Amino acid sequence: MRFLRTLVGAAGGLGLTLLAADRPNVVFILADDLGYADVGFQGCRDIPTPQLDALAAAGVRFTSGYAGHPFCSPTRASFMTGRYQHRFGYENNIAFDPQNTLMGLPVAEKTVPERMQAAGYATGMVGKWHLGAAHLFHPNRRGFDFFHGFLGGGHDYFEVSALRPMGEGYQTPLDHNGKPREIDGYLTDDLTRAAAGFIRDHRGEPFFLYVAYNAPHTPMQAPQERLATFAGISDPKRRTYAAMVSVLDDGVGLLLRTLEELGLRERTLVCFLSDNGGPPTANGARNDPLRGGKGSVFEGGIRVPFVMSWPARLPAGTTFAHPVISHDLSATALAAAGIGADTLARLDGVDLLPHLLGHDSRPPHEALFWRMNGGDQWAVRSGDWKLLQAGPNLAPALYNLAGDLAETRDLAAEQPGRVDGLQARWKAWNQGNREAFFPGFSDYHKAKNAFYKTLVKPTE
Amino acid sequence: MRFLRTLVGAAGGLGLTLLAADRPNVVFILADDLGYADVGFQGCRDIPTPQLDALAAAGVRFTSGYAGHPFCSPTRASFMTGRYQHRFGYENNIAFDPQNTLMGLPVAEKTVPERMQAAGYATGMVGKWHLGAAHLFHPNRRGFDFFHGFLGGGHDYFEVSALRPMGEGYQTPLDHNGKPREIDGYLTDDLTRAAAGFIRDHRGEPFFLYVAYNAPHTPMQAPQERLATFAGISDPKRRTYAAMVSVLDDGVGLLLRTLEELGLRERTLVCFLSDNGGPPTANGARNDPLRGGKGSVFEGGIRVPFVMSWPARLPAGTTFAHPVISHDLSATALAAAGIGADTLARLDGVDLLPHLLGHDSRPPHEALFWRMNGGDQWAVRSGDWKLLQAGPNLAPALYNLAGDLAETRDLAAEQPGRVDGLQARWKAWNQGNREAFFPGFSDYHKAKNAFYKTLVKPTE
């Protein structure tokens, strides 16, 4: 692997630049709990996001871009493997427990960065992991040469504490390749600097960089001076949210500028998306005009801002309307890195490039699928049609998204045949899934506390 | 809260000094396992405590001042809430286990520092917490803006070790607002410096400071040079004890001097007491002429040195003879900070000020109560009379403390009616109590090890 990288580097030095040009750098930028309607290129009015808008303008905006799951940890599991996370039972939001070596992205699953490493890429990750806190799940052990971030599902934006970590590890020291670190200033800025540093350090070799901002996830914290620029927003939660998104936008700008200054922008594939829909109550996000939000299989829970830019290959200023899903980006990156077709065929994600370049005019997927809580909620989208079950024991509802983006008119009663067809399709897909092998974090803590309760009880 | 504090500060700046003067700073100084007879103002001869004596001379000495419990952790639970700790099942000495989030001062209980914060006070704690080691019980999460100390029931006076903590955490790094710290010199001096620093940092606003020295609790360790000044004490344990108390006395002196230098002494309510009676065998403390010591409901286990000084309001050089208890200080501080009467009425502690100033000539309490080990031991004091049960299945004993401070003459047989009356009173009080919700630390470790024993056993 080290040898392979050296070779690639040497080849570049000898003028064989075609190789490097053909194999782009890849930068994945993931926002956390960002709403569908909360960036300029999605029509947002109260939060300027000039950098993200420029990124979207420089590439392809996906108007039906989906997250792999209505919430955080499972989306990341599919994003990091290129497979539906249900294939390996990763369906719940994982608890933070560094002692538990059984709970994390299964080590049997080969990760995207592992495959990129094998293809000669330098691999780096910055930000939120949320795929297991025990040592064997650490990003440095799952394919990332470089890691600067944290292992839990969120983090305080200013403070770390070695002795007083909040529940779920929100104040654990930052983890810099396994060494503890303070936050340098505001966390989003700290992460941006680490990401830019990785780009600079690896300018001379192909690299894969995964920037997983925790912004604008709770806790709602923003730098005072940035908050001041949003004084016009009266709702304090939305005001803080706006400031958090605005700093994130700055960060994306700095990363793009860094690529440009190093002459790498042309041959770098940059993707931006959110890990799930926005949760209006928790952080003030907005998903208009979509129905629902984070934790729901309605569009508001899964359809997200979704952009891909690769100046050397992809036309600027375009949109793509066929449904795509976050782990398509994983497959696209692997394909661009030269991973063999046989490997890609074993993934659920699809290489989008042929579809974007018009080499393949079919939609990337015949259907996309979601499942939550062991199937209590699920959805399938095929073409403009979407069938979903919004809760346990509810009848499936059928929507035509072409004319009813807000999912207000249930057509199930009118089109029982279509309902049956889509439901059969979902069931067939679900045949290949496994039950969740760990519970969600609150159930987990309940079970763990049950053990402690055997210790903590009256002596009498 | 921040706003409120600013207001108070601004009001002070505008000359509305009455407000600040009316609402004193509050400094609670708690010694740990200090005997009833081990300070000069209690008649001690072999350990000079000029600073504590001066403090007592400057205010009110309580001749029947009691700790809320015969041992450490429960006294602190009542001290930090203003309520009898049995109200919420906090009856045992808590084990040190940062992993156990179920064991600590219940989060449902509002703490004194939380109430002081809400009243606009800056709140700081220095020293021994001993009310839960898991993150959610951390002093910074229970009302203290500032914390410098440790979470367990004691600490080595010189050494910390990140990798080799003694049982019960006696060598964990000091915790400075959640960040690890070495001890700077001798622990008692280190704590004094942190407390003085807090006073200086908050000179311009009302503050509540809780200085919980672990001296003279075991381990018996004192600076070499201070030990030398007690060469005349032949018993080595008492010699070390004397040196430890002497350094503690210096510390109190430095705090008082700091207040004076900043011009705050007049308007600062300073209290000093011990968390329970001295344990002669463990640390060489003396409780003469009282019977028993730490861990006993005889006077030696609960009657402690007890002083309150507030030059702006309280006359110097006075004594107060009616029985009072540690959580009366909590109520007094809250009342002085302007906490409403309705809140105070829900506490068990009583605002002592009206009694000390003669506005209320009744005794603060009709009776005081103690309970240990689920009721195996208990005591009630009313007026000069005390009824106690010293162990399981023992008959209650009745003493008249006016003539029999040493509790040597059991009058129970002579006064069965008084016995019945006092016992009925204790039972009525006990109706409002809960059973302990966690075991004492040795039972806890036994139970926890039982789990490990399921792992550690022959493979055969």
Add this chain to the structure above:
Amino acid sequence: MRFLRTLVGAAGGLGLTLLAADRPNVVFILADDLGYADVGFQGCRDIPTPQLDALAAAGVRFTSGYAGHPFCSPTRASFMTGRYQHRFGYENNIAFDPQNTLMGLPVAEKTVPERMQAAGYATGMVGKWHLGAAHLFHPNRRGFDFFHGFLGGGHDYFEVSALRPMGEGYQTPLDHNGKPREIDGYLTDDLTRAAAGFIRDHRGEPFFLYVAYNAPHTPMQAPQERLATFAGISDPKRRTYAAMVSVLDDGVGLLLRTLEELGLRERTLVCFLSDNGGPPTANGARNDPLRGGKGSVFEGGIRVPFVMSWPARLPAGTTFAHPVISHDLSATALAAAGIGADTLARLDGVDLLPHLLGHDSRPPHEALFWRMNGGDQWAVRSGDWKLLQAGPNLAPALYNLAGDLAETRDLAAEQPGRVDGLQARWKAWNQGNREAFFPGFSDYHKAKNAFYKTLVKPTE
């Protein structure tokens, strides 16, 4: 103890040098998984070990020197106590679990360094402990004034990580008297420097130093420049192994030079041995011409390079052919330090000095014994004869090592009487043993994970 040390120091200063000369310094150097054939003085050709060869040439080489166990942790348990580890149920390779206070060298067992401390020695340990990771088993609590090393069964040679320790703690920060430390360069060099520092710091008083190198145990990691000098070895594992052993040899050289420069070499008893036979598959070690390796009761698993040098007392360039075992060195050191005969008589180790000096012409032991896996494997050696059972339900095999060092000719069928006699002897020895009180590390983790599996399972 402190007084005793001072006395000895003062006596030395007054010219009473006989005392100090009579009581040597003791330096135990233990290699980890070093093969029988992998040092020059054992005939190794591809790895130069000039320093170890010089050490062997300066003292006594034991041609039948045995480790107390075919693998690591139990050998160390006997080495640190002077007793067969089975006496106290220490039969398995211990897991790394700092939370488990029940699993380690039993605190009821008095350690060699504790006895040396009591005899007035400064005691230091450098390197791999592997006798329990919970606080109460820490070397500083088991007799070593000074410790610099790590608590688990192995360690990365370059990296530590506070947040990302490998399984079994291979990347925990180094532990320097309980404080975390980075590795300074290559671990073997770091340990050597710490050991040399201890020698310098204690040049003026008798000292006991235990240098437990983890080299050449896995992970296979060596400094690049040293690897280069072994480019002639084609097998990459053996090449790395050779480099690791070579750096270890340098380290021993530096320690010997340090002793010489301080004028201590004459009166220092230096021992060198391996903790068990080499594991050829794991690290490329060789045990030729012996059969088997680490984990086996054949000679390759237990017979190791074994040297003792004490210039003031022992002749140079000699060999000793009678069977001896690692904990004989413990007894020899204790005897040399003046520990009473009554204490020594309670140990299984034997003071070798009288045998080496010809004061006692008998073999040190009538027989030596080994036991693995609760008796599934066992061996006894008496004179040239060895009876062993190589696995569960196998018939014992009898070898005459005088003519059959490679254990190829089983004579059990020819000499049933000798088989019975040796087996009876082993059984008699085994009467005094206890069953293992903790399982091997993989069984331990299996059992611990069984608990976590009660937490990690489908929510449905």
